[in-house]
Amino acid sequence: MNPIAQELNAVLSAQNPALLEMLSDMGKRLFFPKGILTQGAEAKEKAFAANATIGIAMEHHRTMHFQSLMDQVNEIPPEESLTYAPSFGIPALRNAWQAELFAKNPTLSGKRISLPVVTCGVTHGVSTFADLWVDPGDTLVLPDKMWGNYNMIFSVKKGAKIVTFPLFSGSGGFNLKGFEEALRKEAVSGKVIPILNFPNNPTGYSPNRAEGEAIVNILRGLAEEGIRVVVAFDDAYFGLFYDDAVFPESLFAALAQSHPNILAVKLDGATKENFVWGLRVGFITYGCKADGDIARVYEALEKKTAGCIRGTVSNAPHLSQTLLLRSMGDRRYAAEKKEKFEILKQRALRVREVLKQGRYQDAWEAYPFNSGYFMCLRLKKMDAEALRVHLLEKYGVGLISIGDRDLRVAFSCLEEGEIQDLFDQILAGVRDLSRGGA
Ligand SMILES: Cc1ncc(COP(=O)(O)O)c(C=O)c1O
Numbered sequence: 001m002n003p004i005a006q007e008l009n010a011v012l013s014a015q016n017p018a019l020l021e022m023l024s025d026m027g028k029r030l031f032f033p034k035g036i037l038t039q040g041a042e043a044k045e046k047a048f049a050a051n052a053t054i055g056i057a058m059e060h061h062r063t064m065h066f067q068s069l070m071d072q073v074n075e076i077p078p079e080e081s082l083t084y085a086p087s088f089g090i091p092a093l094r095n096a097w098q099a100e101l102f103a104k105n106p107t108l109s110g111k112r113i114s115l116p117v118v119t120c121g122v123t124h125g126v127s128t129f130a131d132l133w134v135d136p137g138d139t140l141v142l143p144d145k146m147w148g149n150y151n152m153i154f155s156v157k158k159g160a161k162i163v164t165f166p167l168f169s170g171s172g173g174f175n176l177k178g179f180e181e182a183l184r185k186e187a188v189s190g191k192v193i194p195i196l197n198f199p200n201n202p203t204g205y206s207p208n209r210a211e212g213e214a215i216v217n218i219l220r221g222l223a224e225e226g227i228r229v230v231v232a233f234d235d236a237y238f239g240l241f242y243d244d245a246v247f248p249e250s251l252f253a254a255l256a257q258s259h260p261n262i263l264a265v266k267l268d269g270a271t272k273e274n275f276v277w278g279l280r281v282g283f284i285t286y287g288c289k290a291d292g293d294i295a296r297v298y299e300a301l302e303k304k305t306a307g308c309i310r311g312t313v314s315n316a317p318h319l320s321q322t323l324l325l326r327s328m329g330d331r332r333y334a335a336e337k338k339e340k341f342e343i344l345k346q347r348a349l350r351v352r353e354v355l356k357q358g359r360y361q362d363a364w365e366a367y368p369f370n371s372g373y374f375m376c377l378r379l380k381k382m383d384a385e386a387l388r389v390h391l392l393e394k395y396g397v398g399l400i401s402i403g404d405r406d407l408r409v410a411f412s413c414l415e416e417g418e419i420q421d422l423f424d425q426i427l428a429g430v431r432d433l434s435r436g437g438a
Pocket residue numbers: 120121122123124147197200201234236269271272277281282
């Protein structure tokens with residue numbers, strides 16, 4: 001094992017040995033290399049005559065560039081857009097995102113969390129989490145309604161196993177009993193890895209306060225019994241909560257620094273929260289407890305994480321990070337965020353209102369939803385894929401079928417005035433197929 005990795009592992013082992021045990025084999029081997037990157041950083045500080053270290057190109061002592069490209073981003077100099085960002089992400093953005101995490105999650109007040117490490121979107125955050133904390137053969141606990149890409153990341157690529165529990169209980173809330181049972185079954189191995197995604201894709205569900213507290217208590221209970229709990233929160237759609245009953249924070253905030261056996265990992269991003277999907281900026285943030293110096297623990301985890309990024313995409317796009325940072329510092333930012341939130345909320349409320357109409361009752365039931373971009377219909381007697389294809393072909397309506405019976409609607413993409421028509425078209429499609437026609 002590389003000596004730098006050994007040093008980082010020694011830090012973790014001295015401050016909280018449970019953390020070292022929780023790391024995957026790859027996580028244990030990971031480190032942030034000194035080599036070119038640190039030599040380049042040293043040269044940046046001291047090489048006043050000539051800096052010929054990094055693999056970019058210079059001209060007249062400025063970053064070489066095409067004017068045809070820079071004209072498109074005229075406010076931003078090449079040094080803040082074309083050059084490489086650090087594998088950790090640009091420091092000002094990491095600080096700004098951390099400050100937002102504290103502002104958005106008051107429960108974090110008084111707690112210490114790591115600086116967020118910048119990823120290429122939340123997908124890359126999930127995959128980096130998998131590299132650091134999941135070994136082939138490990139089992140992850142997820143609800144049965146989940147983002148399909150988890151299969152690709154955890155099962156296909158990592159060789160881990162996913163076990164699911166029904167997301168909803170019989171009464172329509174979060175299935176606390178099923179969640180705890182699934183965890184307890186896996187706890188015999190001494191380690192559990194639940195992934196919690198709220199607002200949930202595909203259903204648009206987020207837990208209410210009582211459910212949120214109960215989830216936290218279940219995980220704390222396991223930790224107190226000596227089980228290592230590595231819990232990831234996929235907060236891709238964080239903050240899009242449309243109902244006062246919803247737990248208004250990430251459960252990461254409650255679990256960060258709550259027990260030495262709990263490692264809470266927050267995976268979030270500007271992609272969905274700030275509506276910049278293609279800019280590919282996500283974050284991975286840690287919250288854990290240590291006896292000694294927590295700053296050293298976070299530094300070790302951030303270095304391992306940045307080392308993993310260095311070995312995959314090297315770094316997230318500098319231009320994207322600068323655009324986001326500048327937007328977050330703009331005086332219009334807060335108002336823009338609120339305005340877009342209100343638009344999505346009005347659409348969600350309109351969907352709820354439309355769905356109350358009795359004529360849909362025979363065709364489907366809507367899963368509970370209170371947040372995010374999506375809602376999901378459970379078709380009563382219709383194959384979801386057959387209906388999807390029919391709706392597309394006859395009505396030009398595009399939806400996503402999931403499994404045999406579920407149809408996902410991204411109301412985030414619909415104008416409020418289009419919502420009634422959409423559900424009427426789905427109903428027409430159901431009736432066409434029930435009659436055996438097309
Ligand atoms: C639950 C969930 N997590 C992560 C992602 C990926 O987000 P990103 O575009 O930031 O990679 C998605 C996107 O579809 C998602 O639904």
